[in-house]
Amino acid sequence: MNNLRKTFLSSLSLLLILALVISLTLPTVANVKAMELANNESIETAKDIESITGTDEIVQSENSNSAYNTVVENELSTVKVPNKLEEPIQLTDTESPSESLGISLPSEHTDAEAIKTDNGTIVYDNSESSVALAVQPTDEGVKSLIKIKDATAPKEYKFEIDLPEGSKLITSADYLGEEYDTKEVFIVNSENIITSLFSPAWAKDADGSDIPTYYKVEGNTLIQVVDYNENNVFPIVGDPNWVKIGKCSAALAWFIGSNLFAAAKIIKVKKYINALGGFRESAKLLAGAATWEEKLKIGGSAFAGLAAEISGVAALAVCKK
Structure with a gap:
């Protein structure tokens, strides 16, 4: 009888240990599967996005911390x-x-x-x-x-x-x-x-x-x-x-936002900025040429007009370098 009881208790202990192991293991397995699913979703999203945006403009860094x-x-x-x-x-x-x-x-x-x-x-x-x-x-x-x-x-x-x-x-x-x-x-x-x-x-x-x-x-x-x-x-x-x-952008921003210039002149500059595709694109053109003379040759008549309007502004000298 004692042997039977010992056998029963031993079997019960094994069952309890097995149940505990399963209870600890199942959430881990579920978490792993959830993480794999999240990774797969993210990889698919990255492919969809990068197929449209490309990756040339992305700047990578190894720097990171807990936040x-x-x-x-x-x-x-x-x-x-x-x-x-x-x-x-x-x-x-x-x-x-x-x-x-x-x-x-x-x-x-x-x-x-x-x-x-x-x-x-x-x-x-x-x-x-x-x-x-x-x-x-x-x-x-x-x-x-x-x-x-x-x-x-x-x-x-x-x-x-x-x-x-x-x-x-x-x-x-x-x-x-x-x-x-x-x-x-x-x-x-x-x-x-x-x-x-x-x-x-x-x-x-x-x-x-x-x-x-x-x-x-x-x-x-x-x-x-x-x-x-x-x-x-x-x-x-x-x-x-x-x-x-940036520097050229800041100079152009100062020109149209400072109210120090004649309204007619600012209106012309706004017109050229619009024709060139926006403030950012205009500033990039200003920064893109090696010399002021070269700036007058690129971007068509709208850019030539913009360059002519702002050529005498001291704050924009930085864009001539």
Whole structure:
């Protein structure tokens, strides 16, 4: 009888140990599968995004810490991309840290943590959301990308901007005037000078077709509206592309924002900026030629006109180098 009892207790102990092992193992297996699924989703999202954006503009960095997945330093700013989506992208001005700002991604659409691909795209994705988000640091700033997976996704995406004191978010239509609207969105300081900008909104579907899209501004919130329909091929990709103002850009920004020049002259400059495709493109042309004479030969008549209008402005001398 005693032997039988011992055998029973021994068997019971083994069963309890086995149950404990199983209970500890199953969640681990489930977690591994969940992680594999998340990685697969992120890899697929990165492929969809990079097939449209390419990877040439991505700046990679090995720098990271517990809070940030990636830390990229360039000539104009330091870009810190968070591990968790609820934290903003931190953008620190290299020369003026007080001009730093934050960009919060539309976190209501996914709660995934960051996964960085070999090409440097940082992806936030999960299988339960109709939207995935990604970040690509660049030499000029940072791209905040949206991947719309299917027609159940929203058409509006809100990016909360944590602005420096005294700064504001303003559309180019409000800043330059409706007639000279470049479709960009500017961040201007307390002196009404552009310090950084978001390039014109764009969106493409899986076939590479352009999708109607535009920005709205509500206080410190940048909203990208993507007006897709049932005829579009999913996924759809778009992005607010934040660009820090460089030296030539700053000089041009000062010219149109300082109110020190005749209204007729500023109107002409606004006209040329619009014709050249926007403030960012105009500044890049100014910075792209080796000499002032060369600047007059590139960009067609609009650029020649812009160069002629601002050629006597001392602040723009830096662009002649």
